[in-house]
Amino acid sequence: MLNLTAYHFSLNSDCTIFPLGDSSATLDLGNIVNEGLNQKVIEIKNWLQKNSFEGLKDIIIAYSSVSIVYDPFLIKERYQLPASAFEFVIDKLLEAFESATREYKPDEDIITIPVCYDEMFGNDLKFIAAQKNIPVEKVIELHHSKTYRLYMIGFLPGFSYMAEVDEQIAIPRKQKPVPVIAGSVGIAGSQTGIYPLNCPGGWQIVGRTPIKLFEPFADSPVKLKSGNLIKFYPITKEEFENNY
Amino acid sequence: MSISVIKPGLLDTIQDLGRYGYSHWGINAGGVMDRFAASVANMLVGNCVDEPVLEVHFPGPQILFEQNALIAITGADFSASLNEELLPLWKPVVVRKNTVLHFPKLNFGARCYISVHGGPCIDKWLGSYSTNLKAAAGGKDGRPLRKGDEIHFKENSIYFAGLLHDDANFRALPWKADNNKIYHHPHEISVIPGKEWEELDASSQDNFLDNNFMIHPSSDRMGYQLKGTPLNLKKPFELISSGVNFGTIQLLPDGQLIILMADHQTTGGYPRIAHVISSHLPKLAQLRPSDCVKFKVTSIRAAEDLLIARQKELQVLHRACTDHLNALVC
Numbered sequence: 001m002l003n004l005t006a007y008h009f010s011l012n013s014d015c016t017i018f019p020l021g022d023s024s025a026t027l028d029l030g031n032i033v034n035e036g037l038n039q040k041v042i043e044i045k046n047w048l049q050k051n052s053f054e055g056l057k058d059i060i061i062a063y064s065s066v067s068i069v070y071d072p073f074l075i076k077e078r079y080q081l082p083a084s085a086f087e088f089v090i091d092k093l094l095e096a097f098e099s100a101t102r103e104y105k106p107d108e109d110i111i112t113i114p115v116c117y118d119e120m121f122g123n124d125l126k127f128i129a130a131q132k133n134i135p136v137e138k139v140i141e142l143h144h145s146k147t148y149r150l151y152m153i154g155f156l157p158g159f160s161y162m163a164e165v166d167e168q169i170a171i172p173r174k175q176k177p178v179p180v181i182a183g184s185v186g187i188a189g190s191q192t193g194i195y196p197l198n199c200p201g202g203w204q205i206v207g208r209t210p211i212k213l214f215e216p217f218a219d220s221p222v223k224l225k226s227g228n229l230i231k232f233y234p235i236t237k238e239e240f241e242n243n244y
Numbered sequence: 245m246s247i248s249v250i251k252p253g254l255l256d257t258i259q260d261l262g263r264y265g266y267s268h269w270g271i272n273a274g275g276v277m278d279r280f281a282a283s284v285a286n287m288l289v290g291n292c293v294d295e296p297v298l299e300v301h302f303p304g305p306q307i308l309f310e311q312n313a314l315i316a317i318t319g320a321d322f323s324a325s326l327n328e329e330l331l332p333l334w335k336p337v338v339v340r341k342n343t344v345l346h347f348p349k350l351n352f353g354a355r356c357y358i359s360v361h362g363g364p365c366i367d368k369w370l371g372s373y374s375t376n377l378k379a380a381a382g383g384k385d386g387r388p389l390r391k392g393d394e395i396h397f398k399e400n401s402i403y404f405a406g407l408l409h410d411d412a413n414f415r416a417l418p419w420k421a422d423n424n425k426i427y428h429h430p431h432e433i434s435v436i437p438g439k440e441w442e443e444l445d446a447s448s449q450d451n452f453l454d455n456n457f458m459i460h461p462s463s464d465r466m467g468y469q470l471k472g473t474p475l476n477l478k479k480p481f482e483l484i485s486s487g488v489n490f491g492t493i494q495l496l497p498d499g500q501l502i503i504l505m506a507d508h509q510t511t512g513g514y515p516r517i518a519h520v521i522s523s524h525l526p527k528l529a530q531l532r533p534s535d536c537v538k539f540k541v542t543s544i545r546a547a548e549d550l551l552i553a554r555q556k557e558l559q560v561l562h563r564a565c566t567d568h569l570n571a572l573v574c
Protein backbone atom coordinates (compact mmCIF):
# COMPACT_ATOMS: atom_id res chain seq x y z
CA MET A 1 0.00 0.00 0.00
CA LEU A 2 2.78 2.42 0.91
CA ASN A 3 6.05 2.59 -0.85
CA LEU A 4 8.24 2.99 2.17
CA THR A 5 11.43 1.88 0.49
CA ALA A 6 11.35 5.04 -1.59
CA TYR A 7 12.34 6.94 1.55
CA HIS A 8 15.15 4.64 2.52
CA PHE A 9 18.64 4.62 1.27
CA SER A 10 20.85 1.60 1.74
CA LEU A 11 24.57 1.99 1.31
CA ASN A 12 25.07 -1.70 1.91
CA SER A 13 23.12 -4.29 3.80
CA ASP A 14 24.39 -2.93 7.11
CA CYS A 15 24.00 0.81 6.64
CA THR A 16 20.69 2.50 6.05
CA ILE A 17 19.64 6.12 6.10
CA PHE A 18 16.01 6.91 6.81
CA PRO A 19 13.95 9.97 7.77
CA LEU A 20 12.96 10.56 11.37
CA GLY A 21 10.29 13.03 10.30
CA ASP A 22 10.77 15.87 7.83
CA SER A 23 13.52 17.60 9.83
CA SER A 24 15.61 14.72 11.07
CA ALA A 25 17.35 11.68 9.60
CA THR A 26 19.12 8.63 10.96
CA LEU A 27 22.13 6.72 9.69
CA ASP A 28 21.84 3.25 11.14
CA LEU A 29 24.64 0.69 11.17
CA GLY A 30 22.57 -2.21 12.49
CA ASN A 31 20.40 -3.19 15.43
CA ILE A 32 23.27 -4.55 17.50
CA VAL A 33 25.48 -3.49 20.38
CA ASN A 34 29.01 -3.63 19.00
CA GLU A 35 32.15 -1.71 19.95
CA GLY A 36 33.36 -1.26 16.39
CA LEU A 37 30.03 0.10 15.18
CA ASN A 38 29.78 2.42 18.16
CA GLN A 39 33.29 3.69 17.47
CA LYS A 40 32.27 4.36 13.86
CA VAL A 41 29.22 6.24 15.13
CA ILE A 42 31.45 8.48 17.26
CA GLU A 43 33.76 9.10 14.29
CA ILE A 44 30.79 10.05 12.10
CA LYS A 45 29.60 12.48 14.76
CA ASN A 46 33.10 14.01 15.03
CA TRP A 47 33.28 14.38 11.27
CA LEU A 48 29.88 16.06 11.15
CA GLN A 49 30.92 18.46 13.90
CA LYS A 50 34.10 19.36 12.04
CA ASN A 51 32.32 19.61 8.70
CA SER A 52 29.12 21.19 9.91
CA PHE A 53 26.70 22.80 7.48
CA GLU A 54 24.13 25.55 7.66
CA GLY A 55 20.91 24.16 9.11
CA LEU A 56 22.51 21.32 11.11
CA LYS A 57 20.94 21.74 14.56
CA ASP A 58 21.78 18.67 16.61
CA ILE A 59 23.49 15.28 16.46
CA ILE A 60 22.14 12.37 18.48
CA ILE A 61 24.47 9.42 18.86
CA ALA A 62 23.25 6.05 20.03
CA TYR A 63 24.61 2.49 20.14
CA SER A 64 24.92 2.04 16.41
CA SER A 65 23.21 5.03 14.87
CA VAL A 66 23.66 8.74 14.33
CA SER A 67 20.60 10.95 13.96
CA ILE A 68 20.76 14.57 12.90
CA VAL A 69 18.18 17.27 13.39
CA TYR A 70 18.19 19.86 10.63
CA ASP A 71 16.31 22.89 9.36
CA PRO A 72 15.09 22.10 5.82
CA PHE A 73 14.21 25.74 5.17
CA LEU A 74 17.69 27.02 6.03
CA ILE A 75 19.34 24.26 4.01
CA LYS A 76 17.24 24.97 0.92
CA GLU A 77 17.86 28.71 1.19
CA ARG A 78 21.56 28.53 1.93
CA TYR A 79 22.48 25.94 -0.69
CA GLN A 80 19.91 26.97 -3.33
CA LEU A 81 18.91 23.35 -3.82
CA PRO A 82 16.78 22.12 -6.68
CA ALA A 83 16.39 18.84 -4.80
CA SER A 84 14.93 18.38 -1.33
CA ALA A 85 16.81 19.16 1.85
CA PHE A 86 16.38 15.49 2.77
CA GLU A 87 18.40 14.47 -0.30
CA PHE A 88 21.08 16.98 0.69
CA VAL A 89 21.15 15.47 4.17
CA ILE A 90 21.41 11.92 2.80
CA ASP A 91 24.46 13.00 0.82
CA LYS A 92 26.00 14.61 3.90
CA LEU A 93 25.44 11.50 5.99
CA LEU A 94 26.92 9.32 3.26
CA GLU A 95 29.91 11.61 3.03
CA ALA A 96 30.30 11.42 6.79
CA PHE A 97 30.04 7.63 6.68
CA GLU A 98 32.70 7.38 4.01
CA SER A 99 35.02 10.10 5.27
CA ALA A 100 34.97 9.39 8.98
CA THR A 101 38.23 7.70 9.82
CA ARG A 102 38.08 3.95 9.97
CA GLU A 103 40.89 3.73 12.45
CA TYR A 104 39.78 2.05 15.59
CA LYS A 105 41.33 3.96 18.46
CA PRO A 106 39.49 3.04 21.61
CA ASP A 107 39.99 5.06 24.77
CA GLU A 108 42.86 3.61 26.74
CA ASP A 109 42.30 5.30 30.08
CA ILE A 110 39.82 3.70 32.36
CA ILE A 111 37.55 5.99 34.36
CA THR A 112 36.80 4.52 37.77
CA ILE A 113 33.54 5.22 39.53
CA PRO A 114 32.89 4.39 43.20
CA VAL A 115 29.71 2.48 43.96
CA CYS A 116 28.28 1.60 47.34
CA TYR A 117 26.61 -1.79 46.95
CA ASP A 118 25.06 -1.68 50.43
CA GLU A 119 21.54 -3.12 50.47
CA MET A 120 20.36 0.28 51.61
CA PHE A 121 21.11 1.51 48.07
CA GLY A 122 21.05 -1.68 46.02
CA ASN A 123 17.32 -2.22 46.29
CA ASP A 124 17.20 -5.02 43.73
CA LEU A 125 20.34 -6.97 44.65
CA LYS A 126 18.33 -9.64 46.44
CA PHE A 127 15.89 -9.93 43.56
CA ILE A 128 18.69 -10.40 41.03
CA ALA A 129 20.44 -12.92 43.28
CA ALA A 130 17.23 -14.91 43.67
CA GLN A 131 16.37 -14.78 39.96
CA LYS A 132 19.86 -15.78 38.93
CA ASN A 133 20.35 -18.25 41.76
CA ILE A 134 23.66 -16.76 42.90
CA PRO A 135 24.60 -15.05 46.20
CA VAL A 136 24.24 -11.26 46.49
CA GLU A 137 28.03 -11.00 46.94
CA LYS A 138 28.52 -12.66 43.57
CA VAL A 139 26.15 -10.20 41.88
CA ILE A 140 28.19 -7.33 43.32
CA GLU A 141 31.51 -8.89 42.43
CA LEU A 142 30.45 -9.62 38.86
CA HIS A 143 29.18 -6.06 38.43
CA HIS A 144 32.44 -4.36 39.43
CA SER A 145 34.91 -6.85 38.03
CA LYS A 146 34.38 -5.87 34.41
CA THR A 147 35.39 -2.81 32.41
CA TYR A 148 32.44 -1.40 30.48
CA ARG A 149 32.24 0.72 27.41
CA LEU A 150 30.05 3.79 27.59
CA TYR A 151 28.07 3.46 24.37
CA MET A 152 25.73 6.39 24.55
CA ILE A 153 24.18 9.10 26.69
CA GLY A 154 20.46 9.53 26.28
CA PHE A 155 17.05 9.30 27.92
CA LEU A 156 17.93 11.89 30.60
CA PRO A 157 20.68 14.52 30.90
CA GLY A 158 23.84 12.51 31.57
CA PHE A 159 22.26 9.05 31.63
CA SER A 160 25.05 6.73 30.46
CA TYR A 161 24.37 3.41 28.77
CA MET A 162 27.23 0.98 29.38
CA ALA A 163 27.65 -2.63 28.34
CA GLU A 164 27.94 -5.50 28.63
CA VAL A 165 27.40 -6.99 32.06
CA ASP A 166 28.26 -10.61 32.76
CA GLU A 167 25.52 -12.90 31.53
CA GLN A 168 25.04 -14.18 35.09
CA ILE A 169 23.67 -10.80 36.19
CA ALA A 170 21.91 -9.73 32.98
CA ILE A 171 18.26 -9.22 33.91
CA PRO A 172 15.24 -7.60 32.25
CA ARG A 173 14.05 -4.22 33.46
CA LYS A 174 11.02 -3.92 35.70
CA GLN A 175 7.52 -4.06 34.23
CA LYS A 176 6.61 -0.73 35.80
CA PRO A 177 8.93 2.17 36.58
CA VAL A 178 9.49 3.02 40.26
CA PRO A 179 11.01 6.17 41.82
CA VAL A 180 14.80 6.06 41.55
CA ILE A 181 17.31 8.25 43.43
CA ALA A 182 20.06 10.15 41.59
CA GLY A 183 23.32 8.20 41.51
CA SER A 184 21.58 4.81 41.45
CA VAL A 185 23.42 2.21 39.39
CA GLY A 186 21.18 -0.24 37.57
CA ILE A 187 21.07 -3.17 35.17
CA ALA A 188 18.69 -3.59 32.23
CA GLY A 189 19.30 -6.63 30.07
CA SER A 190 23.03 -6.67 29.43
CA GLN A 191 23.34 -2.92 29.96
CA THR A 192 24.36 -1.10 33.10
CA GLY A 193 23.86 2.59 33.73
CA ILE A 194 23.71 5.36 36.29
CA TYR A 195 20.66 7.55 36.96
CA PRO A 196 21.86 11.16 36.99
CA LEU A 197 18.64 12.57 38.49
CA ASN A 198 15.80 11.48 40.72
CA CYS A 199 13.19 10.07 38.36
CA PRO A 200 10.96 7.09 37.68
CA GLY A 201 12.95 4.22 36.20
CA GLY A 202 12.75 0.52 35.44
CA TRP A 203 16.34 -0.63 35.77
CA GLN A 204 17.23 -3.13 38.52
CA ILE A 205 19.22 -1.16 41.07
CA VAL A 206 22.44 -2.69 42.46
CA GLY A 207 24.02 0.29 44.24
CA ARG A 208 24.61 4.01 44.29
CA THR A 209 27.52 6.29 43.42
CA PRO A 210 28.25 9.55 45.25
CA ILE A 211 29.63 10.99 41.98
CA LYS A 212 27.46 13.59 40.28
CA LEU A 213 26.87 12.61 36.67
CA PHE A 214 25.02 15.77 35.76
CA GLU A 215 25.81 19.25 37.06
CA PRO A 216 23.78 21.72 34.99
CA PHE A 217 25.90 24.77 35.77
CA ALA A 218 29.36 23.22 35.63
CA ASP A 219 31.59 24.20 32.67
CA SER A 220 30.87 20.78 31.29
CA PRO A 221 27.52 19.62 32.71
CA VAL A 222 28.17 16.03 31.64
CA LYS A 223 31.74 14.82 31.95
CA LEU A 224 31.44 11.28 30.60
CA LYS A 225 31.09 10.67 26.91
CA SER A 226 30.47 7.93 24.40
CA GLY A 227 33.52 5.74 23.96
CA ASN A 228 34.74 6.09 27.57
CA LEU A 229 35.87 2.99 29.42
CA ILE A 230 34.30 2.67 32.84
CA LYS A 231 35.08 0.46 35.82
CA PHE A 232 33.18 0.49 39.07
CA TYR A 233 34.83 -0.09 42.44
CA PRO A 234 33.04 -0.90 45.66
CA ILE A 235 33.00 1.52 48.59
CA THR A 236 31.49 1.21 52.05
CA LYS A 237 28.53 3.13 53.35
CA GLU A 238 30.92 5.30 55.39
CA GLU A 239 33.04 6.09 52.36
CA PHE A 240 29.89 6.92 50.44
CA GLU A 241 28.76 9.36 53.08
CA ASN A 242 32.20 11.00 53.34
CA ASN A 243 32.24 11.39 49.59
CA TYR A 244 28.95 13.20 49.47
CA MET B 245 9.42 46.95 32.38
CA SER B 246 8.41 43.99 34.51
CA ILE B 247 5.50 41.70 35.21
CA SER B 248 4.69 39.81 38.36
CA VAL B 249 2.79 36.61 38.92
CA ILE B 250 -0.20 37.16 41.19
CA LYS B 251 -1.36 33.59 40.86
CA PRO B 252 0.37 30.83 38.89
CA GLY B 253 -1.48 28.65 36.38
CA LEU B 254 -1.35 24.90 35.84
CA LEU B 255 2.06 25.04 34.12
CA ASP B 256 3.57 28.39 33.13
CA THR B 257 7.09 28.20 31.77
CA ILE B 258 9.45 30.38 29.79
CA GLN B 259 10.28 28.75 26.46
CA ASP B 260 11.97 29.61 23.20
CA LEU B 261 12.35 27.56 20.02
CA GLY B 262 14.50 24.95 21.75
CA ARG B 263 17.94 24.01 22.99
CA TYR B 264 19.74 22.27 20.16
CA GLY B 265 23.24 20.85 20.12
CA TYR B 266 23.35 18.98 23.44
CA SER B 267 21.72 15.66 22.57
CA HIS B 268 25.07 13.91 23.04
CA TRP B 269 24.69 14.78 26.73
CA GLY B 270 21.14 13.48 26.78
CA ILE B 271 19.80 17.04 26.97
CA ASN B 272 16.71 17.41 24.81
CA ALA B 273 15.70 20.41 22.73
CA GLY B 274 12.48 21.15 24.63
CA GLY B 275 11.13 24.59 23.80
CA VAL B 276 7.59 25.67 22.97
CA MET B 277 5.01 23.03 21.98
CA ASP B 278 3.45 25.27 19.30
CA ARG B 279 6.26 26.93 17.39
CA PHE B 280 3.93 28.74 15.03
CA ALA B 281 1.99 30.49 17.80
CA ALA B 282 5.16 31.38 19.71
CA SER B 283 6.94 32.73 16.62
CA VAL B 284 3.92 34.83 15.63
CA ALA B 285 3.55 36.19 19.18
CA ASN B 286 7.10 37.48 18.92
CA MET B 287 6.67 38.92 15.43
CA LEU B 288 3.57 40.86 16.48
CA VAL B 289 5.51 42.77 19.14
CA GLY B 290 8.60 43.33 17.01
CA ASN B 291 10.79 40.65 18.60
CA CYS B 292 13.04 38.08 16.96
CA VAL B 293 11.21 34.75 16.56
CA ASP B 294 13.54 33.02 19.00
CA GLU B 295 12.93 35.47 21.83
CA PRO B 296 11.56 33.59 24.87
CA VAL B 297 7.81 33.69 25.45
CA LEU B 298 5.59 32.57 28.28
CA GLU B 299 3.79 29.29 27.60
CA VAL B 300 0.69 28.83 29.77
CA HIS B 301 -1.88 26.07 30.11
CA PHE B 302 -5.45 26.11 31.40
CA PRO B 303 -6.19 27.14 34.14
CA GLY B 304 -3.93 30.04 33.31
CA PRO B 305 -2.04 32.44 35.56
CA GLN B 306 -2.88 35.95 36.73
CA ILE B 307 -0.20 38.39 35.72
CA LEU B 308 0.23 42.01 36.73
CA PHE B 309 1.84 44.46 34.29
CA GLU B 310 3.88 46.81 36.41
CA GLN B 311 4.47 49.16 33.48
CA ASN B 312 2.84 49.86 30.14
CA ALA B 313 3.80 47.17 27.67
CA LEU B 314 3.34 45.99 24.12
CA ILE B 315 2.25 42.38 24.21
CA ALA B 316 0.66 39.71 22.01
CA ILE B 317 -1.29 36.61 22.94
CA THR B 318 -1.50 33.69 20.52
CA GLY B 319 -2.18 29.95 20.49
CA ALA B 320 -4.99 28.65 22.67
CA ASP B 321 -8.04 30.76 23.41
CA PHE B 322 -8.51 30.91 27.18
CA SER B 323 -10.58 34.13 26.99
CA ALA B 324 -7.50 36.20 27.79
CA SER B 325 -8.78 39.26 29.66
CA LEU B 326 -7.23 42.42 30.99
CA ASN B 327 -9.00 43.29 34.22
CA GLU B 328 -12.55 42.49 33.08
CA GLU B 329 -12.17 43.20 29.37
CA LEU B 330 -11.61 40.52 26.75
CA LEU B 331 -8.32 40.92 24.86
CA PRO B 332 -8.07 40.16 21.15
CA LEU B 333 -5.74 37.28 20.23
CA TRP B 334 -3.15 37.21 17.44
CA LYS B 335 -2.86 41.01 17.57
CA PRO B 336 -0.34 43.43 19.09
CA VAL B 337 -1.89 45.07 22.14
CA VAL B 338 -0.61 47.98 24.22
CA VAL B 339 -1.57 47.37 27.84
CA ARG B 340 -1.66 49.93 30.62
CA LYS B 341 0.40 49.55 33.78
CA ASN B 342 -1.25 48.05 36.85
CA THR B 343 -3.67 45.97 34.84
CA VAL B 344 -4.04 42.23 35.40
CA LEU B 345 -4.03 39.61 32.67
CA HIS B 346 -6.05 36.50 33.43
CA PHE B 347 -7.65 33.58 31.62
CA PRO B 348 -11.22 32.90 32.83
CA LYS B 349 -12.52 30.41 30.28
CA LEU B 350 -11.27 27.63 28.04
CA ASN B 351 -12.57 28.01 24.48
CA PHE B 352 -10.02 26.36 22.28
CA GLY B 353 -6.60 24.76 22.43
CA ALA B 354 -4.12 23.65 25.03
CA ARG B 355 -1.28 26.18 25.11
CA CYS B 356 -1.36 29.94 25.02
CA TYR B 357 1.68 32.14 24.34
CA ILE B 358 2.38 35.59 25.71
CA SER B 359 5.10 37.73 24.19
CA VAL B 360 6.27 41.08 25.50
CA HIS B 361 8.11 43.63 23.40
CA GLY B 362 11.84 43.42 24.17
CA GLY B 363 11.75 39.92 25.63
CA PRO B 364 12.57 38.92 29.21
CA CYS B 365 15.90 39.55 30.97
CA ILE B 366 16.87 36.02 31.88
CA ASP B 367 20.03 34.01 31.40
CA LYS B 368 20.53 31.44 28.73
CA TRP B 369 21.42 27.91 29.76
CA LEU B 370 23.35 26.00 27.08
CA GLY B 371 22.37 28.47 24.39
CA SER B 372 18.63 28.60 25.09
CA TYR B 373 16.13 30.26 27.39
CA SER B 374 13.82 27.23 27.46
CA THR B 375 12.88 25.79 30.82
CA ASN B 376 14.11 22.22 31.22
CA LEU B 377 12.15 20.95 34.21
CA LYS B 378 14.07 17.65 34.49
CA ALA B 379 17.43 19.38 34.53
CA ALA B 380 16.00 22.18 36.70
CA ALA B 381 17.77 24.69 34.47
CA GLY B 382 16.85 27.32 31.88
CA GLY B 383 13.94 29.76 31.89
CA LYS B 384 13.00 31.07 35.33
CA ASP B 385 15.37 29.08 37.60
CA GLY B 386 14.53 25.88 35.74
CA ARG B 387 11.00 25.72 37.11
CA PRO B 388 7.42 26.80 36.37
CA LEU B 389 6.44 30.30 37.47
CA ARG B 390 5.37 30.74 41.09
CA LYS B 391 3.34 33.28 42.96
CA GLY B 392 5.35 36.45 43.46
CA ASP B 393 7.80 35.83 40.63
CA GLU B 394 8.88 38.98 38.85
CA ILE B 395 10.14 38.95 35.31
CA HIS B 396 11.95 41.96 33.94
CA PHE B 397 11.98 42.83 30.28
CA LYS B 398 14.88 44.22 28.29
CA GLU B 399 13.23 47.11 26.56
CA ASN B 400 10.82 49.64 27.75
CA SER B 401 7.71 49.82 25.62
CA ILE B 402 7.23 53.37 26.82
CA TYR B 403 7.00 54.83 23.32
CA PHE B 404 3.96 52.65 22.69
CA ALA B 405 2.20 54.14 25.69
CA GLY B 406 1.25 57.23 23.69
CA LEU B 407 -1.05 54.97 21.74
CA LEU B 408 -3.25 54.38 24.77
CA HIS B 409 -6.43 56.41 24.92
CA ASP B 410 -7.16 58.33 28.09
CA ASP B 411 -9.06 55.84 30.16
CA ALA B 412 -8.62 52.63 28.19
CA ASN B 413 -6.81 49.72 29.80
CA PHE B 414 -5.45 48.60 26.48
CA ARG B 415 -5.39 49.37 22.81
CA ALA B 416 -5.26 46.68 20.16
CA LEU B 417 -3.28 47.73 17.13
CA PRO B 418 -5.24 47.40 13.89
CA TRP B 419 -3.57 44.34 12.33
CA LYS B 420 -3.88 40.66 12.97
CA ALA B 421 -1.92 37.52 12.13
CA ASP B 422 -3.87 34.98 10.10
CA ASN B 423 -3.75 31.51 11.61
CA ASN B 424 -6.58 29.76 9.79
CA LYS B 425 -4.39 27.55 7.65
CA ILE B 426 -2.39 26.28 10.58
CA TYR B 427 -5.23 25.03 12.78
CA HIS B 428 -7.56 24.02 9.95
CA HIS B 429 -8.94 20.44 10.27
CA PRO B 430 -7.46 20.19 13.75
CA HIS B 431 -7.82 16.42 14.09
CA GLU B 432 -6.28 15.44 10.75
CA ILE B 433 -2.62 14.83 11.35
CA SER B 434 -0.29 14.00 8.46
CA VAL B 435 2.57 11.61 9.06
CA ILE B 436 5.39 10.08 7.12
CA PRO B 437 6.02 6.36 7.73
CA GLY B 438 8.68 5.47 10.25
CA LYS B 439 11.46 2.90 10.08
CA GLU B 440 9.35 0.13 11.60
CA TRP B 441 6.12 0.91 9.71
CA GLU B 442 6.56 -2.21 7.61
CA GLU B 443 6.91 -4.32 10.75
CA LEU B 444 3.24 -3.69 11.59
CA ASP B 445 0.95 -6.46 10.42
CA ALA B 446 -1.38 -5.56 7.54
CA SER B 447 -4.51 -5.10 9.64
CA SER B 448 -2.61 -2.87 12.08
CA GLN B 449 -1.44 -0.68 9.21
CA ASP B 450 -5.07 -0.37 8.12
CA ASN B 451 -6.21 0.32 11.68
CA PHE B 452 -3.60 3.04 12.07
CA LEU B 453 -4.89 4.85 9.00
CA ASP B 454 -8.63 4.14 9.30
CA ASN B 455 -9.32 4.65 12.98
CA ASN B 456 -9.39 7.59 15.36
CA PHE B 457 -7.02 7.66 18.30
CA MET B 458 -7.91 9.47 21.49
CA ILE B 459 -5.43 11.60 23.39
CA HIS B 460 -5.21 10.15 26.88
CA PRO B 461 -5.48 12.44 29.94
CA SER B 462 -1.96 11.45 31.05
CA SER B 463 -0.53 13.28 28.03
CA ASP B 464 1.85 16.16 28.68
CA ARG B 465 4.71 18.14 27.18
CA MET B 466 6.79 14.96 26.97
CA GLY B 467 4.34 12.93 24.96
CA TYR B 468 0.74 12.25 23.97
CA GLN B 469 -0.42 8.79 24.99
CA LEU B 470 -3.01 7.61 22.49
CA LYS B 471 -5.86 5.21 23.07
CA GLY B 472 -7.25 3.19 20.19
CA THR B 473 -7.37 -0.26 18.62
CA PRO B 474 -4.15 -1.96 19.73
CA LEU B 475 -1.66 -2.42 16.90
CA ASN B 476 0.50 -5.49 16.44
CA LEU B 477 3.86 -6.22 14.92
CA LYS B 478 4.15 -9.04 12.38
CA LYS B 479 6.54 -10.64 14.82
CA PRO B 480 7.99 -9.32 18.07
CA PHE B 481 11.55 -7.99 18.08
CA GLU B 482 13.88 -6.02 20.33
CA LEU B 483 15.24 -2.67 19.25
CA ILE B 484 18.31 -1.06 20.74
CA SER B 485 17.97 2.62 21.65
CA SER B 486 18.40 5.22 18.95
CA GLY B 487 17.50 8.84 18.28
CA VAL B 488 13.89 10.04 18.31
CA ASN B 489 12.32 13.35 17.40
CA PHE B 490 9.45 15.74 18.22
CA GLY B 491 6.51 14.07 16.43
CA THR B 492 7.85 10.51 16.45
CA ILE B 493 5.02 8.00 16.97
CA GLN B 494 6.19 4.94 18.88
CA LEU B 495 4.43 1.62 19.42
CA LEU B 496 4.44 0.63 23.08
CA PRO B 497 4.55 -3.03 24.22
CA ASP B 498 0.80 -3.00 24.97
CA GLY B 499 -0.04 -2.11 21.37
CA GLN B 500 -0.87 1.53 22.12
CA LEU B 501 0.86 4.53 20.58
CA ILE B 502 2.69 7.52 22.00
CA ILE B 503 3.53 10.70 20.08
CA LEU B 504 6.71 12.30 21.38
CA MET B 505 6.25 16.02 22.01
CA ALA B 506 8.58 18.95 22.81
CA ASP B 507 10.02 17.55 26.06
CA HIS B 508 10.66 14.06 24.66
CA GLN B 509 13.78 12.19 25.67
CA THR B 510 16.64 12.17 23.18
CA THR B 511 16.65 8.42 22.50
CA GLY B 512 14.14 5.60 22.59
CA GLY B 513 13.88 1.91 21.92
CA TYR B 514 10.27 1.39 20.81
CA PRO B 515 9.31 0.81 17.16
CA ARG B 516 8.91 4.07 15.24
CA ILE B 517 5.67 3.66 13.34
CA ALA B 518 5.46 7.14 11.86
CA HIS B 519 6.45 10.78 12.33
CA VAL B 520 4.07 13.74 12.45
CA ILE B 521 5.07 16.31 9.84
CA SER B 522 6.48 19.56 11.25
CA SER B 523 3.69 21.70 9.79
CA HIS B 524 1.09 19.75 11.76
CA LEU B 525 2.88 19.89 15.13
CA PRO B 526 1.30 23.27 16.01
CA LYS B 527 -2.25 21.95 15.66
CA LEU B 528 -1.31 18.75 17.45
CA ALA B 529 0.13 20.89 20.26
CA GLN B 530 -3.27 22.59 20.59
CA LEU B 531 -5.23 19.34 20.96
CA ARG B 532 -6.41 18.44 24.43
CA PRO B 533 -6.90 15.21 26.37
CA SER B 534 -10.00 13.36 25.02
CA ASP B 535 -9.57 14.97 21.59
CA CYS B 536 -9.13 12.51 18.74
CA VAL B 537 -6.57 12.40 15.98
CA LYS B 538 -6.82 10.72 12.60
CA PHE B 539 -3.60 9.98 10.73
CA LYS B 540 -3.04 10.46 7.05
CA VAL B 541 0.12 9.45 5.23
CA THR B 542 2.09 11.87 3.14
CA SER B 543 5.53 11.80 1.55
CA ILE B 544 8.66 13.36 2.99
CA ARG B 545 8.89 15.52 -0.12
CA ALA B 546 5.36 16.86 0.37
CA ALA B 547 6.04 17.40 4.09
CA GLU B 548 9.20 19.32 3.34
CA ASP B 549 7.52 21.43 0.64
CA LEU B 550 4.73 22.34 3.05
CA LEU B 551 7.21 23.19 5.82
CA ILE B 552 9.14 25.49 3.48
CA ALA B 553 5.96 27.15 2.18
CA ARG B 554 4.86 27.80 5.79
CA GLN B 555 8.27 29.20 6.66
CA LYS B 556 8.09 31.59 3.71
CA GLU B 557 4.65 32.75 4.81
CA LEU B 558 6.08 33.39 8.26
CA GLN B 559 8.86 35.51 6.75
CA VAL B 560 6.28 37.60 4.90
CA LEU B 561 4.29 37.99 8.10
CA HIS B 562 7.43 38.98 10.02
CA ARG B 563 8.26 41.71 7.50
CA ALA B 564 4.69 43.00 7.55
CA CYS B 565 4.66 43.13 11.36
CA THR B 566 7.97 44.99 11.46
CA ASP B 567 6.81 47.50 8.82
CA HIS B 568 3.54 48.17 10.61
CA LEU B 569 5.26 48.72 13.96
CA ASN B 570 7.93 50.94 12.46
CA ALA B 571 5.30 53.08 10.75
CA LEU B 572 3.63 53.59 14.12
CA VAL B 573 6.65 54.72 16.11
CA CYS B 574 8.47 56.72 13.43
